[in-house]
Amino acid sequence: MISSSIRGNSGANIKASRIFIYLILIIFAIYYLLPLYVMLVNSLKPLEEIRGGGMLNLPIVWSLDSWRSAWSSAQIGVDPSGLRPYFWNSISMVVPAVLLSTILGSLNGYVLTKWQFKGHGIVFGLLLLSCFIPFQIVLIPMAKLLGVFGLAGTTAGLVLVHLVYGVGFTTLFFRNYYSAFPTEIVKAAQIDGAGFFRIFWRILLPSSGPIIVVTVIWQFTNIWNDFLFGASFADFDSIPMTVALNNLVNSSTGVKEYNVHFAGAILAALPTLVVYIVSGRYFVRGLMAGAVKG
Amino acid sequence: MKNYLQLWLPRIVLAPSFFLILVFVYGFIIYTGYLSLTDSRMLPTYEFMGWSNYPKLFGLRHWKIAVNNLAIFGILYILICTIIGLLLAILLDQKIRAEGFLRPIFLYPMALSFIVTGTAWKWFLDPGIGLESIMHQWGWESFHFDWIKNRTFAIYTVVMAAVWQSSGFVMAMFLAGLRGIDGEIMKAAQIDGASGFRIYRRIIIPMLRPAFLSAFVILAHLAIKAYDLVIALTNGGPGRATELPATFMYSYTFERNQMGLGATSAIIMLIMIFSIIIPYLYSELRSEKES
16 A cells, blocks of 8 residues: 555656656766866866866867877986887787787687696686786796896886786686587587697687687786886886876976876877777676676 | 697697796795795895794884775775665666766776876875865865875875776676666566665665675775875875885885885785685685586
């Protein structure tokens, strides 16, 4: 009785609650967009305008100077080089690291699901656990080892580091994906005389499109956004974008050029943002796959 | 001969990765563990000293501040992300017309690096040009907000920026959980006359248990690893007010020439994370095996 009487006058109530729901969602949307908005509008203002307050106002004088400065002339460390060289450092680190870790991950996932051997569970467990270690635990020995092999401060050294600490994730992704792939097909191909690589190449790989996209996006985002390894192991010609941005923003000398900082921050965020906008659906799936198993 | 090769090929393919992980993860853990038992300063030394770094670490005021900050940061970060994430997921699940438009907005911060997030929030919270000055300009002259420069409150600004970055991701996890629940359950409860709020509190939210657990594990492990955001936002300051174990480890190892203590703090961080992650992975893998 009570419930039906509530439902009786619920027309207006439902409308009010719908408005309330939309209101909360819009407030949160503003909250999430605000920092991006602040970065964007202030990167287009001359410095005096920012200093005068009014961070949320649109620029009075629109200017791309701070973008030019952030890209090619801002003081970073000792060089007035802008972020450009560091952008290319990041690219030449990210591309091989993503490719290698994805290739290894797909082969590992294939072995761990279709060619299981005694002890495969332990191997997978160790790989899985390696995804979650705090990287502080490897900083000291890694610095020493990179030094011993002459890789300290090089892009190749950083590629190795990101490969090692990414392969656990890529293996996890491919393993979960391939474990849903019918083993009977693999068995049948084996009986027909197809070998290890042939089965992988002709049967597994052609249907791996979605998981390759997810893995590449995940690896690309993580490696591009890494700061700790870049700050610990990089040198002049291998410093990645995140470390350069931090140097730009936190250099203590001279006036604080907020507009240049914001422009630099957007430049550093741009590649991952573009990936996110272009393939958001896969990006989310990647996050979930990394978070929860399969 | 060929069969023999086929038998070993899978193992040979897996071997390089396994070898890398064995050396670069588990070997390195053992190495760092050993260093924590030595008196290493600027460079590693291998003379065994025993456990004395551990009581020494726990006696350091600097470490106590870092652990205390981690407790404040970790608890608030996990709690607020979970509340916001759950709220947004439930609201988005009410057949919202603009869902396809709103969801990417809630989620995009996750694509940014913590350095970018830190830079944006650093200047937005700066009393000189950010929020405080905006409020003054809008006529609220008495508005005062200088947490980022305040020793007592600076750690809460780290929470703000971190929640901004991660809460959308938690929403996505809960949303996936909600979409996995059978719509019939909802209908049945409605027919029984239960109100929307009651259905969520008594039926839906308890069914999201796995999502809660995953969110907790992911957020806790991100909190313990938190490093970049603090560096970009406050650089550990003002003073040591926002120091966390990760920044402590870095500065003691590479800047203060106390590598033994740095290694010890890294081991403590590892123990913290493993005590959360190992039981979780164990139960996940076991339930996978059973199903």
